[in-house]
Amino acid sequence: MTPLPAAGLRPVRLERDPWDRLLMETDDGQQFSGVAPVRAFPVSDPDHWISICDPHGQEILRIDDIHDLSLELRRTIELELSQREFTPVIHKILSATHHEPSEWFVETDRGRTTFQLNSEDDVRRLGPDQASIVDVHGIRYLILSVRALDGASRRILDHFL
Amino acid sequence: MLDANETLLAWFEPDLDAQLNFSQGLLLLTDRRIVSLAESDQELESAPGNNGQSTGKAWPHSAETTLAAKEKGGASALQLAGGRGLLAQWRHTHARSKAAHHFVDRWKLLRSGQPVDTGLLESSEALCPSCGSPIKGEQGFCEVCASLPATKPVGSLLRLLRFARKRAGVVTLGIVLTVAGTAASLVPPYLTKPMLDDVLIPYQSPQHEGAKLYLIPWLLGGLAVASVLSWILSWARTYVVAWVSERIASDLRNQTYAHLQKLSLEFFGGKRTGDLISRVSTDTDRICYFLSVNLLDFVNDVLMIVMIAAFLLWTDVRLALATLVPLPVITYLVHEVRSRLRNGFQLGSRAWADMTSVLADTIPGIRVVKAFAQEHREVDRFRHANDRVLHANDRVNRLWSFFGPMITLLTDGGLLIVWIVGVWQIYNNNLKIGTLTVFLAYINRFYMRLDSMSRMLSATQRAAASAQRVFGVMDREATVAEPVHPVHPGRLRGRIEFRDVAFRYGTRPVVEGINLTIEPGEMIGLVGPSGSGKTTMVNLACRFYDVAEGAILVDSTDVRSFVIEEFRKHIGLVLQEPFLFYGTIAENIAYGRPEARREEIIAAAKAARAHEFILRLPDGYDSLVGERGQSLSGGERQRVSIARALLIDPRILILDEATSSVDTETEREIQLALDNLICGRTTIAIAHRLSTLSRANRLVVMERGQIVEVGPHQELLDRNGLYARLYRAQSESPEDRQL
Numbered sequence: 018m019t020p021l022p023a024a025g026l027r028p029v030r031l032e033r034d035p036w037d038r039l040l041m042e043t044d045d046g047q048q049f050s051g052v053a054p055v056r057a058f059p060v061s062d063p064d065h066w067i068s069i070c071d072p073h074g075q076e077i078l079r080i081d082d083i084h085d086l087s088l089e090l091r092r093t094i095e096l097e098l099s100q101r102e103f104t105p106v107i108h109k110i111l112s113a114t115h116h117e118p119s120e121w122f123v124e125t126d127r128g129r130t131t132f133q134l135n136s137e138d139d140v141r142r143l144g145p146d147q148a149s150i151v152d153v154h155g156i157r158y159l160i161l162s163v164r165a166l167d168g169a170s171r172r173i174l175d176h177f178l
Numbered sequence: 179m180l181d182a183n184e185t186l187l188a189w190f191e192p193d194l195d196a197q198l199n200f201s202q203g204l205l206l207l208t209d210r211r212i213v214s215l216a217e218s219d220q221e222l223e224s225a226p227g228n229n230g231q232s233t234g235k236a237w238p239h240s241a242e243t244t245l246a247a248k249e250k251g252g253a254s255a256l257q258l259a260g261g262r263g264l265l266a267q268w269r270h271t272h273a274r275s276k277a278a279h280h281f282v283d284r285w286k287l288l289r290s291g292q293p294v295d296t297g298l299l300e301s302s303e304a305l306c307p308s309c310g311s312p313i314k315g316e317q318g319f320c321e322v323c324a325s326l327p328a329t330k331p332v333g334s335l336l337r338l339l340r341f342a343r344k345r346a347g348v349v350t351l352g353i354v355l356t357v358a359g360t361a362a363s364l365v366p367p368y369l370t371k372p373m374l375d376d377v378l379i380p381y382q383s384p385q386h387e388g389a390k391l392y393l394i395p396w397l398l399g400g401l402a403v404a405s406v407l408s409w410i411l412s413w414a415r416t417y418v419v420a421w422v423s424e425r426i427a428s429d430l431r432n433q434t435y436a437h438l439q440k441l442s443l444e445f446f447g448g449k450r451t452g453d454l455i456s457r458v459s460t461d462t463d464r465i466c467y468f469l470s471v472n473l474l475d476f477v478n479d480v481l482m483i484v485m486i487a488a489f490l491l492w493t494d495v496r497l498a499l500a501t502l503v504p505l506p507v508i509t510y511l512v513h514e515v516r517s518r519l520r521n522g523f524q525l526g527s528r529a530w531a532d533m534t535s536v537l538a539d540t541i542p543g544i545r546v547v548k549a550f551a552q553e554h555r556e557v558d559r560f561r562h563a564n565d566r567v568l569h570a571n572d573r574v575n576r577l578w579s580f581f582g583p584m585i586t587l588l589t590d591g592g593l594l595i596v597w598i599v600g601v602w603q604i605y606n607n608n609l610k611i612g613t614l615t616v617f618l619a620y621i622n623r624f625y626m627r628l629d630s631m632s633r634m635l636s637a638t639q640r641a642a643a644s645a646q647r648v649f650g651v652m653d654r655e656a657t658v659a660e661p662v663h664p665v666h667p668g669r670l671r672g673r674i675e676f677r678d679v680a681f682r683y684g685t686r687p688v689v690e691g692i693n694l695t696i697e698p699g700e701m702i703g704l705v706g707p708s709g710s711g712k713t714t715m716v717n718l719a720c721r722f723y724d725v726a727e728g729a730i731l732v733d734s735t736d737v738r739s740f741v742i743e744e745f746r747k748h749i750g751l752v753l754q755e756p757f758l759f760y761g762t763i764a765e766n767i768a769y770g771r772p773e774a775r776r777e778e779i780i781a782a783a784k785a786a787r788a789h790e791f792i793l794r795l796p797d798g799y800d801s802l803v804g805e806r807g808q809s810l811s812g813g814e815r816q817r818v819s820i821a822r823a824l825l826i827d828p829r830i831l832i833l834d835e836a837t838s839s840v841d842t843e844t845e846r847e848i849q850l851a852l853d854n855l856i857c858g859r860t861t862i863a864i865a866h867r868l869s870t871l872s873r874a875n876r877l878v879v880m881e882r883g884q885i886v887e888v889g890p891h892q893e894l895l896d897r898n899g900l901y902a903r904l905y906r907a908q909s910e911s912p913e914d915r916q917l
Binding site: 055056057058059060061062065066068070074075076079081141143149157 | 762764776777780789790792793794796797798799800802
């Protein structure tokens with residue numbers, strides 16, 4: 018396992034093989050199988066700094082800006098990312114109980130769900146206007162803009178932030 | 179005792195005799211000789227040998243004599259030696275160590291033939307009574323002793339005015355509103371007088387004679403207007419005062435914290451975390467509450483009392499004087515209780531800080547507590563601290579519970595006196611019923627105010643104690659002072675020179691006689707048993723402390739003349755226990771350079787071999803770490819801290835046991851990361867495991883605060899000294915053989 022120079026390499030082909038593994042060919046003709054795209058800044062800058070890693074988690078190359086890629090490559094990567102990352106984005110908080118463990122009932126971009134928190138500390142502020150919530154199972158929920166939530170949701174969230 | 183043309187250059191007062199009993203002596207340094215004078219000359223003259231305490235004698239300077247200040251166990255000695263042995267020695271306590279060193283310095287200066295400034299007998303400077311070091315600055319307190327300067331509690335409260343001045347406009351508005359509000363609330367009782375005397379009482383008389391019924395709507399209207407006005411004014415006043423006091427407290431908090439950040443490590447070493455936290459948080463909050471609630475009430479009360487007293491005296495002097503009879507008794511009681519309460523509250527405040535200290539101590543150390551199954555002991559410790567809070571508060575409450583009702587009893591007595599005098603006056607037809615009613619209404623308010631004012635007392639004392647604690651921090655001067663004529667370091671090359679460096683902690687010497695030059699880009703490994711002064715060396719190089727003697731020069735400039743903040747920007751520090759702040763990994767890496775671009779952060783993380791593990795975290799560089807964040811392993815934390823040091827691209831790098839808290843496999847990873855970091859930078863690395871210093875150009879071996887060996891690894895091995903011993907001892911231990 019020799020570390021490869023991450024800079025310089027560019028992907029030219031990305032496709033799924035019959036075993037649902039991702040195959041990548043780089044501009045110098047190398048082929049990699051079972052690669053995975055990983056975002057370095059999934060919250061603060063999701064469209065930049067995307068690493069393509071081998072099955073051991075070693076970085077093969079890095080895409081500085083996803084918009085630099087061809088539409089086809091970009092689609093494949095975004096699809097792959099959306100399948101790998103499971104962080105529902107909360108649009109609306111319907112209710113949350115105050116006693117521990119706190120039980121939440123929310124509407125997300127992936128539908129309605131309920132979850133439990135370990136402690137109030139699991140609701141964290143990210144930057145000035147974002148928040149993340151981790152439930153007892155380690156599933157993470159994101160709130161992309163606290164200000165954009167409706168009043169009732171914000172009031173509930175204020176108790177925890 | 180001195181010759182006519184002999185000049186005094188320095189003096190020193192030894193405070194012990196040869197048997198180490200307290201005894202005042204005097205030692206003079208002149209341009210020709212050293213003269214010793216003592217209170218008890220005769221007894222000591224007979225001390226055996228020339229090793230004894232020598233007094234009333236003189237030793238002319240000669241080429242052979244040497245003078246040195248030595249630490250000898252619990253007491254120190256100033257030794258004068260000739261060619262064949264010790265000529266004399268003067269014993270003194272550590273309190274005089276600094277002065278002794280100073281005396282020796284003057285002597286050395288004289289010996290080297292340099293002119294000694296006779297006008298500057300520094301030993302005559304004011305000395306701190308507890309540690310003997312000279313007192314610098316206009317503050318007039320010793321910077322070496324960790325004691326906080328004592329300020330008068332009430333004086334501390336007055337110092338808050340400085341913070342109020344900034345918002346003078348709003349404060350004035352608050353005062354005006356308070357006066358107006360108080361005046362408005364005094365109107366209704368006043369209106370009852372014409373109501374009774376001019377309307378109701380005449381109306382009830384058999385002929386309704388003289389009843390001015392037309393006054394009724396005016397009087398009732400007046401009552402209503404006065405109530406509404408008083409309501410509006412008191413609402414506005416409460417809001418304005420709360421607004422301004424909240425801001426004063428916030429300024430105070432900011433300033434205290436900012437000052438705290440400026441204080442040297444020495445200060446933090448001597449203070450408990452919990453105590454400092456409570457000074458910045460609880461104490462400032464208490465001051466805020468005092469300003470917004472208690473002080474407002476107090477001003478209100480005083481105004482009310484003054485206005486009422488004026489009104490009473492104007493209406494009926496005799497009745498007024500009668501009502502004021504219990505006043506002196508109350509004043510006396512207030513004065514008596516005040517001092518006791520203040521002590522009680524200070525005790526309470528200290529007990530409270532002790533209790534928070536226990537929390538601040540055990541919560542971060544919870545793993546140790548559990549590992550040693552000492553939970554019950556910690557609970558006991560907390561209970562003990564909590565009991566002290568309880569007792570302190572009990573004491574105050576006992577006093578308080580007696581004092582409050584006592585005041586009420588006295589005010590009731592005052593009311594009774596008004597009734598007696600009033601009834602008697604009405605019986606004699608000297609007083610109208612209306613006037614008595616007004617009097618009673620006012621006097622009721624008067625005593626109510628007096629009562630609440632006495633309650634104020636505890637709040638004032640509490641706030642004063644808090645203010646004292648807050649200003650206690652603010653009055654501390656940073657030991658590491660900013661230079662008067664600062665030099666901007668610019669881009670450093672990284673040449674470090676220790677020139678005759680000595681550092682004493684209090685009076686205990688930690689390092690002495692250090693001479694070492696580190697070339698730009700060179701890597702130095704500091705080796706030696708623990709307590710040999712390795713960490714002190716790097717602390718001095720970072721200017722966390724200032725040297726006691728000698729100088730540290732970076733690029734041929736004394737570090738003391740650099741702007742501290744700019745100088746430290748050139749230093750990368752990697753510690754044994756890397757500290758990560760609560761925040762994302764990216765923020766932690768960019769801690770020293772918050773404006774760094776994401777590209778640079780990634781590059782630094784890659785060089786520190788942290789990139790890959792960061793990508794495996796669920797949020798990548800956006801993952802939250804630090805307290806209540808994602809937990810990282812020791813090696814991972816260390817690599818983040820290496821990335822942090824890499825990002826600021828320092829010229830000087832300090833590695834204080836950077837790899838000693840991790841396993842060998844992780845150490846190898848970290849070592850690779852460190853190699854990227856060290857490359858081209860002046861590096862001082864402290865390591866316990868000698869194998870990690872394989873890249874060092876030279877090794878510096880320290881023992882008991884001194885450099886004993888310097889040289890490359892092989893040369894030191896060949897020399898077969900301390901280093902060789904340490905190296906062999908380690909290569910024999912099985913744990914490190916695999917390296």
